Amino acid sequence: MYKPGVDTIAAVSTPPGRAALSLIRLSGPESFNILKKIFKKGGKKAFPLPYSAYYGSVIDPSDDTVVDKVVLTTFVAPNSFTGENIVEISCHGNPIIVSKILAILFKNGVRPAEAGEFTRRAFINGKMDLLEVEATSQLLSASTLSQARLALNQLDGLPSRQVAGFHEKLINHLVQLEASLNFPEDAIEAIDEHKLARELKIIRDELRIFADNAKNGGIVAGGLKVALLGRPNSGKSSLMNYMLGKDRAIVTDVAGTTRDTLEESMQIGSIPIKIIDTAGLRDPGDKVEAIGIERTQKAIDEAVVLVGVFDGSQPVTVEDEEVLARLKAQNKPFICVRNKIDLIQKFDQEFFGDAVGVGISALTGTGLAGFIDELKQILDKNGLSDLESMVLLGAQQQNSLDKALAALDRACEGIGHIYQDMLAIELEEVVRELGRITGETVDVNTLDLIFERFCIGK
Ligand SMILES: Nc1nc2c(ncn2[C@@H]2O[C@H](COP(=O)(O)OP(=O)(O)OP(=O)(O)O)[C@@H](O)[C@H]2O)c(=O)[nH]1
Ligand SMILES: [Mg+2]
Known part of the structure; x- marks a missing residue:
């Protein structure tokens, strides 16, 4: 015990x-x-x-x-x-x-x-x-300097102060609400619901930003996945090797060379990336290739950014059309790469339409800088390069944040329509769940779950 x-x-x-x-x-x-x-x-x-x-x-x-x-x-x-x-x-x-x-x-x-x-x-x-505890845990397990920096930022206490700020503001509202509910005869000022609604919505907006920062923190801490996909022989493995600066993946002119997904870590600027090479997308020739293509879908699901690789030295094929349709269907940022620009180009320039398209040669490196630039811009646009504002949460804390946001949403939507004692119950839940993020209110079982991830001696 x-x-x-x-x-x-x-x-x-x-x-x-x-x-x-x-x-x-x-x-x-x-x-x-x-x-x-x-x-x-x-x-x-x-x-x-x-x-x-x-x-x-x-x-x-x-x-x-x-x-x-x-x-x-x-x-x-x-x-x-x-x-x-x-x-x-x-x-x-x-x-x-x-x-x-x-x-x-x-x-x-x-x-x-x-x-x-x-x-x-x-x-x-x-x-x-508990936010600092989580940062300590992630500092110990960080595998890149930027992940370590992310954890160190959190140890400085900014996310803790933010959550404490939300907590305090909500407690103040809750106290006023409870007072007017419990002592209506004591000439306590009646709650101005319009004003309260405005203030709760401001807190909700701030809490949503905090949740986005936590989402991005989770993505960066886990290594931000970028998946390369395209039909066989388009040059996915060549592009991966060029980006890594080493011959990691086998490259041959045989269509269907890569049969399994390959994952490797690298950095773009200061951002840790996991680049995933995949088996070329086509009707599989055999069982092994079919399994490889299934894994490609898994890589697509896990990736934050997708890169479609197309062979610029060949006319557009039905498989290319399927790749582009697949990229568009994922609801994720993607870049289209027209590879092999060192060869005579037979690819229809208009094929990419509105999508971001860049020409490169994975053989000579021409255009690679432009491609990396596009990738950086996508990361910037999605808030994934701003390490300073990111927040690292453990699973229990994420769960509490989700519950807090849901209860705050119910409070914001309900105010004016629901009884004030119902409103108070929702706000109590927000306050309780926020307290669980920092550890102000937390039970022993949750603490067991949190600390058992640490090594002995820490
Ligand atoms: N000239 C030229 N050849 C390239 C370029 N990129 C790739 N290749 C060649 O294209 C062939 C296929 O390259 P890979 O990188 O294996 O293509 P892949 O998309 O990984 O193919 P699968 O693994 O079969 O899906 C190889 O012979 C490469 O040398 C390029 O930019 N220029
Ligand atoms: Mg390959």
Whole structure:
């Protein structure tokens, strides 16, 4: 059973295996007392001082042997990551030494930390809210610098302040509404429903922008997928290879070379992209190709932007027409690429109609810069390059945001038609769900779900 602030916990915060150093972290009320039993320091500096480093030896009290020479760093409550007394032990990075030190700690009143328990204590002690917890989790799992930057922005607290702002404004409205409902005789000013409707709609607009920023944050954190599609031999794999700067996909003049989808990470400007090469779209020649084409549809579904690749050295075919129709039917931004402009062009220039079309050669690289530019513009237009404003939410937080928006919509639509006590119930729900995003109102089960995604030692 979880007991915050009662137990003193410890875990290794660095990855397992041999290294120059490993870091063992302790947090809890007894951290310093326990260290006094197992650590012999050199020098005269008093122990523990806040934010101090001590050089000395870890001793096994059962037989007084020296286990390792270490450096301790101390953080005195409440000025620490968890808000508790923290000691960090930097020892030599040998798994045998690390296990021995942990074993000594566990014999002397420390218990092993659970996954995410340090961060959970930071949350419980008011050191961070759930938006910052989510940012920490995503910072640890980020695979590109821009994803890390996105998480760091959130750690600065802007999304937290935004949600707190919505929360506060709505609570004020709710309090006035409740007061006029409960004490009508006390000459409390009657609610001006027109004014309230206007103000709620402003909050709803702001909350919708916040939701869009969260949607874009989710897309960027997951790696923004761009799928290449087109008929066989149009040059999809060649284009992917050129963009990646390496021969990732097999390229041949055999139609139907790519049979499975291939996914690779790259960056366009500062935006992390996952580029997906797909099996050429046509009537499949065999079972394998048929499965490949099914996977193409999955790639189309997952992609945020689609790129149609057409062979400019050939006249338009029925398959090209099907590809264009498919691009148009997805309700997603797309770019049409006329490839092979290094060859004599037989492709009808008018074929793309209103759609964005660019000529390139995936063989020589001609026109590639223009294509990347178009791609950037699409990302800009869809708010996907503005990392500063993006928000990262966990699944539970997203669920709460959806519920908050739905209840606020009902309140905005209902005001003037529904009883004020119904309106109050909707606003209560918005306030409760917003509180769940930051963690102001949250239940233990949800916390379990949130923190179990962390590694032990964080
Ligand atoms: N001249 C010229 N040839 C190209 C260009 N792009 C691709 N090719 C050639 O076209 C052929 C097919 O290229 P791929 O990249 O394999 O085409 P694909 O669309 O991936 O084909 P599938 O995997 O079969 O769907 C290969 O012989 C390439 O060398 C280009 O810009 N210019
Ligand atoms: Mg291919």
